Amino acid sequence: MTGDALEELARQVLERCRAAGVRLVLAEACTGGLLCARLTDIPGASAVVERGFVPYSHESKVEQLGVPLALLQAHGSVSAEAVEALARGALEHSRADWAIAETGIAGPGGGTPQKPVGLAFIAVLRRGGTAAVERQVFTGDRRQVRHAMAERALTLLLEKMSVES
Numbered sequence: 682m683t684g685d686a687l688e689e690l691a692r693q694v695l696e697r698c699r700a701a702g703v704r705l706v707l708a709e710a711c712t713g714g715l716l717c718a719r720l721t722d723i724p725g726a727s728a729v730v731e732r733g734f735v736p737y738s739h740e741s742k743v744e745q746l747g748v749p750l751a752l753l754q755a756h757g758s759v760s761a762e763a764v765e766a767l768a769r770g771a772l773e774h775s776r777a778d779w780a781i782a783e784t785g786i787a788g789p790g791g792g793t794p795q796k797p798v799g800l801a802f803i804a805v806l807r808r809g810g811t812a813a814v815e816r817q818v819f820t821g822d823r824r825q826v827r828h829a830m831a832e833r834a835l836t837l838l839l840e841k842m843s844v845e846s
Contacts, residue, residue: 687828690835691719697842698729698779705838706777707733708746708767710758710784711801712827716834731777736767746770757796759784764802765812772808779842780806781834785819787826801830805841813841 698705707717707730717733720726734745739758742748748766756762767782785801792798799819806812815837819829 687719687832687835688722690832692723694835694838695720695723695726695729697839699725701842703729703778703842704731704776705729706731706771706775706780708771708780708782709733709735710737710742710764710767710782711787712783712831712834713737715827715831716781716783719831731775734767734771734774742767742770746774759786759796759800759802761802761814761816764804765806765814768804768806768812772806778808779838780804780808781838782806783830783834785826785830787823787830789823799826801826801833803830803834803837805834805837807841807845810845813837 709716714735720730736742736745739753743750746767747770752762752766764782764784768780771780771782782804786792786798788798801817804812804814817833819826
C-alpha cells in the first residue's frame with residue numbers, strides 16, 4: 682500500500698470514529714508508532730486519538746500495559762494471546778472506547794520456522810467487547826511489512842466498527 686492509500690485509510694478511520702463519537706488507543710509493538718503517526722498527520726485527529734503506546738520490550742508491555750510476564754514467557758510477545766492482552770491493557774490504561782494492538786516480526790532478522798519474518802498479530806477491541814484477533818504473514822522488506830500491518834489494523838477496526846455499531 683502506498684503512503685497516500687494509507688493516509689486515505691487513516692482519514693476514513695478518523696471520520697468513522699468522529700461520527701460515532703468514539704476515541705482510539707493504539708498499542709504498537711511492531712510498527713513503532715506508525716499508526717499513531719499516520720492518524721495524527723491529519724488535522725483534527727486529537728478528537729479521536731486518545732493516546733498511543735509503543736511497548737517494544739517485554740518490560741514495557743508489563744509495565745505500561747499490565748501484560749502478565751507469565752503470558753509473554755509462555756506464548757511469546759508475537760502471539761494471539763499477547764496481542765489481545767496488549768489491546769485489553771491499552772483500554773485499561775486509557776479513556777478510549779476502542780483499541781488497536783499489533784505485534785509482529787518486521788525483519789529482516791528475528792524470524793524462526795515457527796514465527797517467520799512478516800508474522801503479525803492484530804487485535805481490535807471495543808471497551809466491554811470481544812477482541813477480533815487476526816494472524817497474518819506479510820511479505821516484503823521491513824517497511825513493507827510495517828505498512829501492511831498498519832493497513833490491515835485500520836481496515837480491521839473499520840470492519841469491527843461496522844459490525845458493532
